[in-house]
Amino acid sequence: MRPPWALPEAKFIDACTRCNDCLKACPTGILIAGDGGFPSVDFQRGECTFCADCVTACQPKALLRVEGQDAWSSKAVIGDACLPRRGVECRVCGDFCDARAIRFVPRLGGSPLPELDPEKCTACGACIAPCPTRAIRIAL
Ligand code: SF4
Ligand code: SF4
Ligand code: SF4
Known part of the structure; x- marks a missing residue:
């Protein structure tokens, strides 16, 4: 990039x-x-x-x-390494997103999943380094 x-x-x-x-x-x-x-x-x-x-x-x-x-025309993308997708609670990326582009959607029987709003994401990258599993990348 x-x-x-x-x-x-x-x-x-x-x-x-x-x-x-x-x-x-x-x-x-x-x-x-x-x-x-x-x-x-x-x-x-x-x-x-x-x-x-x-x-x-x-x-x-x-x-x-x-x-x-x-x-950039790119946006953040959250991949399969994301912990809540594996049943582990994590909201780190949301805490670092000043643009409030990541929200956590409650679901039955599992940790809330991060959902990214591409309209709000500025591709600033603030969420990338703090993610414990390197699940986030910036992509077109
Ligand atoms: S910081 Fe990484 S592992 Fe945690 S919710 Fe965000 S994308 Fe998933
Ligand atoms: S790249 Fe920046 S604006 Fe986009 S989700 Fe990550 S922290 Fe939020
Ligand atoms: S922080 Fe400022 S100098 Fe660094 S890449 Fe962004 S715009 Fe350029």
Whole structure:
């Protein structure tokens, strides 16, 4: 996954000089040098606050913030490793979601299951690192 407000992939690869200026600018340290030295997001390191410091730092404008455009079109997805799906109580991801995109739906005979509202999810990644089973990923 590219940094927020990245150009479409082919244009991004074309424009990005792998200078790492966005990595140095990110206050939460979630940007890393990924495959080929191109920047990627690692949500195991923290969350995106949408401060846009990475965009400001990007001189070649491989990251370009357009007014009204979301940082990513991706959303969080909760997978089968989720504990309540295996009968174990857990609500950690909901506690970390400031956007209140995750709610827990009661059900008979089992722990409440997390349900994600894609309309509310900003793909900030705050829920990813705290999940004890790494059940959450960001996907298109
Ligand atoms: S918007 Fe801010 S927190 Fe998010 S990746 Fe860019 S610099 Fe980091
Ligand atoms: S934190 Fe992880 S294991 Fe816990 S409810 Fe959320 S997705 Fe499931
Ligand atoms: S990615 Fe952010 S907004 Fe989306 S569910 Fe996780 S914590 Fe909430």
